Amino acid sequence: MVEFILQGFAAFIGTAAFSVLFKVPGRHCAVCGLVGWAGWIIYTVCLPFMSLAIASFLAAAVIALLSRILAVVCKVPANVIMIPGIFPIIPGISIYNMIYDLFIGNTVQGLSSGFAVLKIIGAMVLGMVVVFSLPRSLFRKRRLAGKSGQ
Numbered sequence: 001m002v003e004f005i006l007q008g009f010a011a012f013i014g015t016a017a018f019s020v021l022f023k024v025p026g027r028h029c030a031v032c033g034l035v036g037w038a039g040w041i042i043y044t045v046c047l048p049f050m051s052l053a054i055a056s057f058l059a060a061a062v063i064a065l066l067s068r069i070l071a072v073v074c075k076v077p078a079n080v081i082m083i084p085g086i087f088p089i090i091p092g093i094s095i096y097n098m099i100y101d102l103f104i105g106n107t108v109q110g111l112s113s114g115f116a117v118l119k120i121i122g123a124m125v126l127g128m129v130v131v132f133s134l135p136r137s138l139f140r141k142r143r144l145a146g147k148s149g150q
Helices: 002-021 026-046 052-074 078-085 092-103 107-132
Strands: none
Touching: 002 026, 002 078, 026 052, 026 078, 052 078, 052 107, 092 107
């Protein structure tokens, strides 16, 4: 349980740091950190029960959904929140292992790792596309009937 909490904290800090690197306005860095934290939590919780690709799909979909919702609240484009928020679930070590295996001549293992990486990245993209294909009207702020005049 302690490791789970520390990983979530590291995901928050790492995402907030990436948001600084990408010049996200300072008042939105904590929001980016929360989105990265939520994505990592979903990924970590799903991983024991399903494949890497499905866990990545669900985490990316949650990140995209939170980004669209919080973009309306913070009045920024969704990409400002989503791009740093996706970093904790990028399969960096898998990409490294694939390239390493290809360079040392272990072609079969490298291609196998490459196919696994492509499945994970494809699942992440699909998760984002599913959420971003939802109509914009679902994410707009609703005006109260009393404030609109009628």
